[in-house]
Amino acid sequence: xxxxxxxxxxxxxxxxxxxxxxxxxxxxxxxxxxxxxxxxxxxxxxxxxxxxxxxxxxxxxxxxxxxxxxxxxxxxxxxxxxxxxxxxxxxxxxxxxxxxxxxxxxxxxxxxxx
Amino acid sequence: xxxxxxxxxxxxxxxxxxxxxxxxxxxxxxxxxxxxxxxxxxxxxxxxxxxxxxxxxxxxxxxxxxxxxxxxxxxxxxxxxxxxxxxxxxxxxxxxxxxxxxxxxxxxxxxxxxxx
Numbered sequence: 001x002x003x004x005x006x007x008x009x010x011x012x013x014x015x016x017x018x019x020x021x022x023x024x025x026x027x028x029x030x031x032x033x034x035x036x037x038x039x040x041x042x043x044x045x046x047x048x049x050x051x052x053x054x055x056x057x058x059x060x061x062x063x064x065x066x067x068x069x070x071x072x073x074x075x076x077x078x079x080x081x082x083x084x085x086x087x088x089x090x091x092x093x094x095x096x097x098x099x100x101x102x103x104x105x106x107x108x109x110x111x112x113x114x
Numbered sequence: 115x116x117x118x119x120x121x122x123x124x125x126x127x128x129x130x131x132x133x134x135x136x137x138x139x140x141x142x143x144x145x146x147x148x149x150x151x152x153x154x155x156x157x158x159x160x161x162x163x164x165x166x167x168x169x170x171x172x173x174x175x176x177x178x179x180x181x182x183x184x185x186x187x188x189x190x191x192x193x194x195x196x197x198x199x200x201x202x203x204x205x206x207x208x209x210x211x212x213x214x215x216x217x218x219x220x221x222x223x224x225x226x227x228x229x230x
Binding site for chain 1: 156157209
């Protein structure tokens with residue numbers, strides 16, 4: 001299995017809703033990442049988990065809450081989002097070993113906040 | 115500072131033309147890794163190649179080739195005999211270390227359109 005899956009593919013939510021994005025991989029990767037990508041921009045790193053522990057938080061607002069329940073799963077919990085949070089949210093995973101740590105990306109979740 | 119510059123914002127070619135996408139990087143690391151990713155309209159980033167700083171050998175994979183030049187801090191990507199399916203945004207990225215983890219620094223991307 002050489003893919004990263006993400007659900008849902010599309011999500012529309014109001015500013016008072018609570019929702020979660022899910023990401024799963026079965027490649028034995030122990031590093032997992034959340035990125036946010038706005039139109040015509042490169043991906044921006046949000047969070048990095050290494051061995052199921054949060055290792056990088058790029059000063060992301062607390063309305064985004066990541067969770068890594070095990071080595072295969074990564075969640076992003078969303079609460080009280082703003083319309084400017086509408087974007088493509090990409091999950092990625094990689095080995096931690098230096099010479100093999102290219103990141104493999106999922107297809108993303110297109111989020112619209114009304 | 116860790117930085118990746120892709121000066122070409124958009125390129126348009128006709129099918130079967132060769133096209134080169136430029137990537138210039140800045141890093142203070144003595145050992146570093148560079149990557150190219152393809153992002154078709156569907157949105158998923160597809161990994162194309164990883165190159166480490168101590169291996170300057172150029173690489174060819176089918177119609178794709180990469181030219182890594184440490185002397186000019188460049189890692190350029192050439193598509194030979196382009197096809198419509200090559201239309202996508204291409205990102206060059208540099209891996210950098212932050213704390214105990216590593217992260218990718220992306221260039222702004224080059225949008226390639228291959229017209230029939």
